[in-house]
Each structure stands twice: as structure tokens, then as C-alpha cells.
Amino acid sequence: MLLLQIPATIIIEKIGSRKALILGTTFATIQIIMMIFINNFTFLVIAYFMSAFGNAIKDIARNTLLYDSTKICNGKNSFANINAKGSSLSNALSAVTSICAGCLFVINPYIPLVLSSCISILAVIIAYRFEEVEIEKTKETTISESVKDVKQCFKFIMKSKRLKSLFLFTSIFGGVLMMISTYEKKLLTDLQVAPQYFGIIFAILTLVQSFSIVYQDKIHNTFKNKTLAMISIPIFLSFIITGIVAKLNLNFSFTIIIVMFAFFIHHFFRGPYWVLEDKYVTNFTTTNIRAKILSTSNLTKNVGEIVISFLGGLLLEFYSTSTAYLIIGMVGVTVILLVLKYMKKRIGLNPEEYDKKDIEYKE
Numbered sequence: 059m060l061l062l063q064i065p066a067t068i069i070i071e072k073i074g075s076r077k078a079l080i081l082g083t084t085f086a087t088i089q090i091i092m093m094i095f096i097n098n099f100t101f102l103v104i105a106y107f108m109s110a111f112g113n114a115i116k117d118i119a120r121n122t123l124l125y126d127s128t129k130i131c132n133g134k135n136s137f138a139n140i141n142a143k144g145s146s147l148s149n150a151l152s153a154v155t156s157i158c159a160g161c162l163f164v165i166n167p168y169i170p171l172v173l174s175s176c177i178s179i180l181a182v183i184i185a186y187r188f189e190e191v192e193i194e195k196t197k198e199t200t201i202s203e204s205v206k207d208v209k210q211c212f213k214f215i216m217k218s219k220r221l222k223s224l225f226l227f228t229s230i231f232g233g234v235l236m237m238i239s240t241y242e243k244k245l246l247t248d249l250q251v252a253p254q255y256f257g258i259i260f261a262i263l264t265l266v267q268s269f270s271i272v273y274q275d276k277i278h279n280t281f282k283n284k285t286l287a288m289i290s291i292p293i294f295l296s297f298i299i300t301g302i303v304a305k306l307n308l309n310f311s312f313t314i315i316i317v318m319f320a321f322f323i324h325h326f327f328r329g330p331y332w333v334l335e336d337k338y339v340t341n342f343t344t345t346n347i348r349a350k351i352l353s354t355s356n357l358t359k360n361v362g363e364i365v366i367s368f369l370g371g372l373l374l375e376f377y378s379t380s381t382a383y384l385i386i387g388m389v390g391v392t393v394i395l396l397v398l399k400y401m402k403k404r405i406g407l408n409p410e411e412y413d414k415k416d417i418e419y420k421e
Contacts, residue, residue: 066114075123085112087178126191149268211350229362267329274330283406294391301384
């Protein structure tokens with residue numbers, strides 16, 4: 059996905075958000091169908107390439123299409139609120155289907171793949187039935203001109219203090235959120251929680267995210283430019299609590315209750331963060347640069363995930379999961395406070411307080 063971000067951006071620029079969404083969802087569908095028939099490593103690599111390319115395209119295209127569809131809307135029909143509703147429903151369905159998939163896998167491992175293929179095909183049909191949003195027409199460009207245009211936009215992004223500081227935060231914090239999912243499963247294993255309960259536990263945590271996502275607008279309106287601090291700091295504190303309690307070898311029931319409470323805090327704030335991140339990244343964007351900014355955001359998050367996942371895995375080579383949790387929590391809260399301090403004069407300002415070169419892209 060990291061390598062395919064720029065090609066995905068060029069494709070979206072050339073064919074438009076609707077067609078790109080159809081293409082990306084089709085690639086993702088092909089990957090699922092291929093998993094049913096794969097019997098060697100080469101085809102497995104091809105399948106995951108299709109998945110990576112499909113996700114790189116559709117993760118950008120769905121946001122650009124939704125943003126263009128709602129840019130004149132406010133309140134409950136705004137980009138952030140509709141994105142939140144979709145994410146909330148997605149998380150709720152994910153919780154239900156993960157449990158169903160586990161049960162069906164026991165009956166026959168192919169049943170979840172066949173059903174996933176059917177649902178993914180349905181998603182392609184839904185994407186096909188969307189209408190392209192009417193935007194200002196631009197002249198036809200060649201591939202080389204598109205590449206040049208993308209390079210020019212990236213130069214603007216690298217000069218924007220607002221975007222650079224925002225991407226710094228998302229790469230670090232987003233990387234930690236992606237990596238910590240592995241830690242959660244590892245910790246439950248260390249605590250000798252029976253594997254059959256994993257699906258139920260993570261289904262409940264996914265439902266917590268589904269519930270909390272719908273409050274993203276209230277969180278933003280309440281905390282304004284302190285929103286990212288109010289989301290990130292409690293999550294890192296929950297890691298510290300998890301590490302301390304797991305290390306103390308207390309009563310099993312008490313340990314599980316406190317660990318589940320810390321997991322609850324993490325997932326409660328995790329849900330709204332992804333929606334608010336999309337909102338902040340697309341603020342002040344125009345049709346000409348929106349896809350490139352989303353692509354750069356995804357690229358930096360992928361880099362952050364790679365680096366932090368490597369460091370997180372390295373920690374587990376030398377320390378127990380509980381100690382690693384404690385280290386990530388303490389180091390993470392220190393780093394994120396420094397990043398938030400750096401962001402203070404660069405993000406969350408009123409539009410008139412920004413330097414024009416930070417928010418206005420000129421071709």
C-alpha cells in the first residue's frame with residue numbers, strides 16, 4: 059500500500075472518484091475470491107498485491123467522493139457526520155460478522171470466504187450505482203502531466219506547516235493504534251484467557267468503537283483545538299494502566315476487569331479518532347488537491363505503522379508483553395505531548411490565523 063499510494067492517486071485523478079471506487083473495490087473482491095482457490099505462494103503474493111492496490115485506491119476514492127457529495131452540507135449531513143455513521147455501522151457489522159465467521163469456519167473454512175466474496179461483490183454493485191459528483195471540468199491530461207501535477211502538490215504539502223505537523227501526529231499515533239492490536243491479543247494469551255473468548259471480547263470492543271464514533275462531532279465541538287490531545291493522552295494512559303496491572307500478578311479476575319477497562323478506554327477513543335482524522339486532513343482542501351493530500355496522509359501513516367510495528371515487535375523480543383505495554387505507554391505519552399506542543403501554533407487555528415501558503419494550493 060505504501061508503494062502504491064502515488065499510482066492510486068494518479069488513477070483517481072485520471073478516471074474520477076466513482077470509477078476509482080468501483081476499480082478499487084473490484085480489486086479487493088478479486089483478492090477474496092482468489093483466496094478460495096490459492097494453492098501456492100506465488101498466487102498468494104498476487105492476491106495480496108490486488109488487495110493492497112484495491113485498498114490504496116478505494117481508501118482515497120471513498121473519501122473524495124463523499125467529500126464532494128457533502129461539501130455544501132452542514133450538521134447531520136456533513137462529511138464528518140455521514141462518515142461517522144458509516145464507520146459506526148461498519149464496526150457494528152464487523153463485530154457481528156467476526157463472531158459468525160468464527161462459527162462458520164469450524165463447520166467449513168471456505169464458508170466465510172464465499173460469503174465475504176458475495177458481500178464484496180455487492181459492494182462493487184453499490185459503488186457502480188453511485189453517480190459521479192459534478193465538479194468543475196478540467197482538461198484531459200497525459201500520465202506524465204499527472205505525475206508532474208502530483209509532484210507539485212506534494213511540494214505544497216511539504217511547505218505547509220499545518221499539514222506537516224498533522225501528518226507527524228497521524229503517522230505516530232496511527233502507527234501505535236495499528237500496532238497495539240497485536241499487543242492486545244498477545245496480552246490476553248499471556249493472561250491465559252481461553253482462545254474461544256477472543257472473538258467475543260474483540261466483538262464487544264468493536265461495538266464500543268461503533269457506539270463512540272457517533273459522538274465524534276460532540277467531542278470536536280467540546281474540545282475544539284484540544285481534541286487530539288483529549289483523544290491521544292487517555293489512550294496512552296490506558297496502555298500504562300494495562301502494563302502496570304498485568305505486571306503485578308494480582309488476582310486473575312481483578313486483573314482481567316482492569317485490563318478490560320483499559321481496553322474499553324482505548325477503543326472508546328479509538329473509534330472517533332479515525333473519523334476526526336479524515337475530517338482534519340480534508341479541511342481547507344479543494345478538488346484539485348484533495349486526493350493527493352489523502353494519499354500523502356495514507357503514505358505517512360503506512361511509514362509510521364511500519365516503523366512502530368518494527369519497534370513494537372523488537373520490544374517483545376526482549377521484554378514481556380506487560381513491560382512492553384508500559385514502555386509504549388510512557389514513551390508514547392512523552393512523545394505525543396512533544397508533538398502536541400509542536401502542533402499548538404500550527405493546527406486548530408481560525409482560518410484567518412493561518413499563513414495562506416499553509417492552506418491555499420495554487421497551481
